[in-house]
Amino acid sequence: MAVALHKRGLDVHVYERAPALGEYGAGLQLGPNCFRVFRALGLGDALRRAAFEPLNNVSINWDDGSLRYIEPMKGNYEPRFGAPYMTAHRGDLHRLFRENLPERRVSVSKHCIGAESRGEIAVARFSDGTEIEADVLIGADGIRSAIRQQLFGADSPRYTEQMAWRAIVPIDRVPRAFGPNNSTRLDRGDYFGWLGPNGHVICYPIGDGDMLNIFAGHVSEDWVEESWTAPSSKEELIAAHAGWNEALLEIYSHVGDVFKWGIFDRDPRPEWRSGRVVLLGDAAHPTMPTLAQGANMAIEDGYVIARCLADHVDDPVAGLKAFVAERQPRTARVTLQSRQQFANNRMVPAPPPLSRDWIFEHDVTA
């Protein structure tokens, strides 16, 4: 968002609560819809260098490791959707954004505790007692947004009955042939996954393709941790997948640090704006990761809000209204389809995946 605003010549300043910029967590999938935003910002080539383009999407049966289906990605998505499907380490993306935003445009250790419109200005208040004034204020402060609470009142995100483990292993540790008579073959650059009872596991290369990112989603009625992300262990990950395909368990045996997440979302809400303050990204529309589109939607939002504000430089409120009108229907549909995909994944046998073509075909830069 900040890069998009800056590239439009708008005077943007980021206030981040953390004491230093950085990104923890692991991989992120970027669909063709998201790649288009990077390209429109002049960062398409930089993203190709920073991220990885998987070769095939290989779906594997959870128990015996036989092949469910295989779909080519590289050489297929780009001709089909006009842009590639990429996978990246979050840290590499973060670096890319920082390289394209002057350092003076970012202040860290600024914990926003309130935001409001006062006539022709927006005001943000911080925990250190300071205030800033601006033409508009954009609350991009994540699923537990303080600004959302201030604008629309306190409510809690919904626990989705899904938790997820995330881990990284060296790609050389991945078995290349397994299943009945070694009939399932994996290329080094493949994106692959297992869909089984009470969970699904997605693995994809990140970095230069030398590391494998693992997302293991798991149905669980309780999320007992107070924190919504917590350290876990290889043993816990392996125990939760007892009886699953041995190739998966072999990959797990090479895992180092493991973290687990409780997955939360919210019902889509029709309005994200009050006066000169607006929400964006997870603050506005937190979404289950089943379609891997939460960050993609936040990145699309960033492009659109920059366009809308640049189109309405003399009337920023009109710009914010145009932003919400354009983005609310699309993000609501993605949130609801993410939930539906999760419900479908729990069926036995699971139906084929819902089509994501309508998501990938959309071009916010057109």
Ligand SMILES: Cc1cc2nc3c(=O)[nH]c(=O)nc-3n(C[C@H](O)[C@H](O)[C@H](O)COP(=O)(O)OP(=O)(O)OC[C@H]3O[C@@H](n4cnc5c(N)ncnc54)[C@H](O)[C@@H]3O)c2cc1C
């Ligand atoms: C396990 C998992 C896997 C996922 N995989 C994918 C994927 O493959 N593809 C995808 O598109 N999405 C994925 N997502 C979703 C994605 O991570 C989120 O949708 C995305 O991070 C939202 O971005 P955001 O900028 O809106 O919020 P956040 O990433 O939450 O960023 C909010 C920022 O605001 C700061 N902040 C918070 N409160 C304040 C405050 N009061 N004052 C100042 N600063 C504040 C935070 O420190 C943070 O830097 C996944 C999510 C999970 C949990």
